[in-house]
Amino acid sequence: MARGRELFRYCATRLALAPVMLWLIASLVFLLLRVAPGDPVDAVLGSRAPEAAKAALRSSLGLDQSLWNQYSNFLSRLVHGDLGNALINNESVRSIISKTLPASLELGITALIISAVLGLTVGFSGIARPEGKFDFAGRFYGIGTYALPPFWAAMLIQLVFAVMLGWLPVGGRFPPSLIPPEGSGFLIFDSVISGNWAALQGSIRHLVLPACTLGLLLSGVFTNALRLNLNRTLKSDYVESARSRGLSETQVVLRHALPNALLPVLTIAGITVASLIGGALLIEVTFSWPGIAMSLYESINQRDYPVVQGIVVAIAALVVMVSVAVDLLVAVLDPRIRY
């Protein structure tokens, strides 16, 4: 009962701190964008537009106001859930996020599943014989995939599997010859719901390369985490005690060591979500995946302040939510944790 109260207090504190964190991040992004060189007006009008035309546009976009005025306007809109409109085409930032976020989530979730399955399988495979061939290969795999530069790996995979072998599409999210099914924006889900099997096949074909690349690059984290935790757990007292009770090694590993070794991996999975977004940027750009990271990249290039601010706030909110959810899950699964 006391633990439940502690847990509740912990959750409430985390959730109460979330808006503060979001405010800090939003303010930082607001400031950094204004400090960074470059002018969104140049992106709209071109660098050689007459100064008078630039001044008129700057005024209509409110960019001629004082920094404080711009900041207070931004914050007051943010509090009301209004992320503003893109400077480039006046589209609402909320609409841009709602169009691109499902694509990124679809890619991210698939990549996370691939990375977890691949990473944990490789990490687990070497455990039968520590310092053996499999263990060494697993260690090499863990370090290798983690150290691989994402853009290079992505381009190489794209070149081999899409260009040379022609197995899968080079880029994009959906076959150009089909109309994407309407709905949630998660194309695989929407295709299944609408019973559009051609669309489903097309969506999966386009998802395979970017998701496998991202999954491969992140799987090393899981491999290393599981290897280290499993090695440590196998040397712990309770595992020795299980062995002394005459349990087989398989039972010892699967029933006693593995569940305990997986708990820290769960926390790492939560942290991986943040890296997933960073990694997704390069993957989305390489595979022309129309996700939120790609939108962020383009908006930064165009100095489209409202879009950059809106996307960063949305991503930050997502990371906070996932991290709170993972903390709660770990707390529920591990009775030893105290807050």
Place this chain on the structure above:
Amino acid sequence: MAVDLKNRCVTDRRRSRLQASVLIGLALAFSQSACKPKRQSERLTVASAGRISSLDPALASTTGVLQVLSALGDTLYIRGTNGKLQPQLAASKPQLSDDGLSLTIPLRRDVLFHDGTRFDAEAMAFSLNRFLRIGSQRYLLSDRIAAIETPNTFEIRLRLKHPSSSFESLLTSPYLTPVSPKAYADHADRFLNDRFVGTGPYTLNSFRNTQQRLLPFRNYWGTPPNNVGLDLINLSNSTALFGALISGEVDVLLSNSIDEDQKRALSERADKNLLRESKGPATNITFVTLRTNRPPLQSQTVRRALAHSIDRRLISARVSYSQREPLRSLIPPGLRGGKTEPWPTYNLNTARKLFQQAGYCSGRRLQLPFTFRTNVPSDRLMALTWQAQLKRDLPDCVQMTLNGVESTTVYEQLSKGAFEAVILDWGGSYPDPEAYISPLLSCKLSEGNICEKGEAVDGGTFWAAPGLQTALRRSDSLQGKARLKELATVDAMAAEGAPYIPVWFVAPKAWAQLRLNPPIFNGNGLVNLAQLGERR
């Protein structure tokens, strides 16, 4: 016996390796045939670079958007492959009043918008007024147009603020394509990003930032398209575009955004008759901008010495495998109306003499900081090559140091005089010499040879010359040969003053699969998408 066993083991191992190799080979061969993307429609897939954030002509500026708009809409006039002005929605050539201040354009009577409404003078006036109100490049029109009149249903009259011979070219720009007043009634003063209702050979069937589907417009007034429709896809990087064409995933590739080595690889494939390649008129020029209001480049002699010192052929060969052609004018060759190339050719002796005249080479070297845009790969290569070339040719006269700066910072700092020498490029908003020389050379207020206000300041040269602005204005008011002569004078004055050193020009290219007709470019540097189709 032991030996036999060992031999058998070795033989078995070899056999299993052979079997595995055969299996892998078969699997690869199968994958090559079975897993290649199957053609699911008769429509053509056309790939280009960059996403399309809006299809509103009032916002259009990138080549990708202009390309789509050119298929969805028509303009009053179009520049043909030969560069000549041809009526499109206009019924004939514009009638210019004697004072050059009024342009009367008769319109076609058989044109319908995609929503079934009639195209007439009111619709054209609506579209022009809409562009003047909300167009991102409205200054191009507002600087010239005093009033838009509709004397009758199929005639539009444009009153100009001053005579402008380049105005006709401006009317070929896809951002002046008319839109249906009915469809845009609620968007007369705001952008309509994801729909387009114009008069072109295609209607917009579906729109996403990265994919658009265009279907032939059944009631099109002109020649119907050669294909049953187009699926346009927008990929974000050069490797993806290159790979999509090579793997057969796309039928046509329209892009200048692909890397030079990949461009060369595609050209080589075209030479081997594996692809079709087409080249459009040059639309983009690259030049070195020199800051002329402060020493050492305040000296015209030093600037001219630098202009003589640049080996364009070598630089183009190293940077682009000679695909970018050397340029010695501020006007792209297709628009020049002649073969005038007033900037000097590479001449080391003259360069050395001029440097010596300016007091360099005899124990004194010109320290030249040269800035390039870090996000433009060809800029970096150009800077490195020129630096190495100067070190080889004139080591005792010039020492060049390189600074890499991101392009947005460069544009922001140009007018503040932050860069002594910087490499930049420029593509005119419409196919006319005016769209190149005016933004680069205009000056509103000057003292001597220094411009204090105007485009020359915004462009970072701060250069002015007596009589240049008069010649600029005159060149836009004259017609025909007299105009060409005046343009040549302006170009020659700029070459003499050398605030810029033109380096190369870039002509757009397009590639198509072998079974298709080769793409055809119009005078605006855009591919005629309706002409694409199976080769007969």
